[in-house]
Amino acid sequence: MRARRWARDPVAVGLVIGFLADRAFGDPRRHHPVAGFGQVAAHVEQRAHAQSRGRGALAATSLVSATVVIALVERRLPTPARVLVGAAATWAVLGGRSLEREGDAIAELLGADDLTGARLRIRNLVGRNPSNLGADEIARACVESIAENSADAVVAPLFWGAVAGVPGLVGYRAVNTLDAMWGHRNDRYREFGWAAARLDDVANWLPARLTVGLNTTIAAGFSGLQGAWDVVRTVQRDAPAHPSPNAGPVEASWAAALGVRLGGTNHYDGVDEDRGHLGDGKPVSAADIPRATRHLRRLSTAALLTVVGARVASRHWPQRAPRTR
Template identity: 55%
Template sequence: MSRPLGLALGWALDRAIGDPRRWHPVAGFGSVAATVEERTYAARRAHGVAHVALLVGATAGLGVVAERATRRHRVAHMLVTAAATWTVLGGHSLSREASTIDGQLRRGDLDAARTQVRNLVGRETSGLDADEIARACIESLAENTSDAVVAPLLWGGLLGVPGLLGYRAVNTLDAMVGHRSDRYLEFGWAAARLDDVANWGPARVAAALAAASSGSRTGVAHAWSAIRRDAPAHPSPNGGVVEAAFAGVLGVRLGGSNTYEGRSEDRGTLGTGPAATTHDIAPAARLAHQVSVGSLGVAVLVAGGGALRGRGRPRRRR
């Protein structure tokens, strides 16, 4: 049972202390990926496939080595799993950013909030008003709770350390090269598609957990209605599902038009309530935390089930 315990300990570490301020392993991976890109880049999908395969394969391979090296030592395996879990989770940082933005908006410091929200979103923020900043923050809380908490926990529960590290490599590469700029339209195709595949299941688990966290039949009904009706119009096959669920549970309207590098993009309308305002950030942060707790429970059950199946296998006679 060292994997479930390691996942729980790593989650607790993330909630308690968050990411290290310096020498973060994910930042180190990003630096390595940027260096590798200098050699692998070409405006072709085949080069992007090779880039992703090399980096994700190497990172997951490190996880395999760590698993094998500690498999027979329960305490060591638990600690390695905990360290990997803490490294790849981003729940604490997400909550901290949302709390900071909430405080800035309540004080009326729009300039600070416009700058702060850039840590969460890629859209242009210089012209956003208070409610638009709040909407951006809530949408990021929803999508990143799925990407930075639910998904790594579920992959960790299913595959252990290789799943944790491999998923974080996929998600980081998508953030680096998976967008539709002129440079990365072809090269980043593989990273974007692999991230979509890796997050398909976790996004729907996150949406289900959000609906369940509403605590009422009405909240559940609104969440599922928003998912069925509104999520298909969202450009992300996964982000739209989670954002729609949050919109339904919170009783607000998310989505709309965003500007990216001077280009306007309609991301659909999610939910039928009033437009989100600054007062909705705190409830959204609480909902994100509830989803985080629920996803830990699911991951522990998945990991524990795998451990029990492993124990049930007949041993070979020697």
């Protein structure tokens, strides 16, 4: 019976296969569809850019809507083809394995005292200026990026894939990509990128809270109720100091789960941004990066099991028979 349930749900099967493909291969090396979408978005920006929230909102909603409409074609395919398309889309939008590889590479560079190489490599993960960062600050930047992207690159795509299938997967990634491109607080994007940033806030609100819940559960598995309470308490106390309504709770839950202190002052585009202090643990060092990548693997697996399990259960929940007079 359980096998037949899975066979009737190509979305669930595609999510699992795509997740395993990401674990095995990481991001596609060439012709990445997200990069292709980014090129289209850059072309639209050249034509539509203005210091106008309305123009930015129209550009963002048009790109996201077009992506979702194209993805809806998948629902007209036969079941085997839907599984393959869903698996390919899941593989393309997930970034967990590549995130781990970046973390491992930075940890190796720091372990070899190659500070110059680590400063160059950390640019793949963060937008802050790394030119004057020491080893511990690079390690903090790396762990914070792994923490924040655990929601953006793993939990949120899986969540929206379970909710809406391939349109949810690619629609979410379109929103997240536009936020990465346009959601900056500088003179060029403060108005034009406002809508992209707000769309990303909305799309990540539930996945960010799911990430907190998963970190709470994982902490309980290692440290019992005290570990779970530490995550909840840290999020309630420290997350409001972070400027992001979603990254704040996620990073605070990671800080408590790892037993470290995150946050502080970061340098972006010539501006210092105070992100508060998250957690009561010790400051991050290079030795904490491998711990963060191991935690990401646990969190990713827990996210997959949670959202796919919830989807399968909800789609096959027994229906009450209609009343007869």
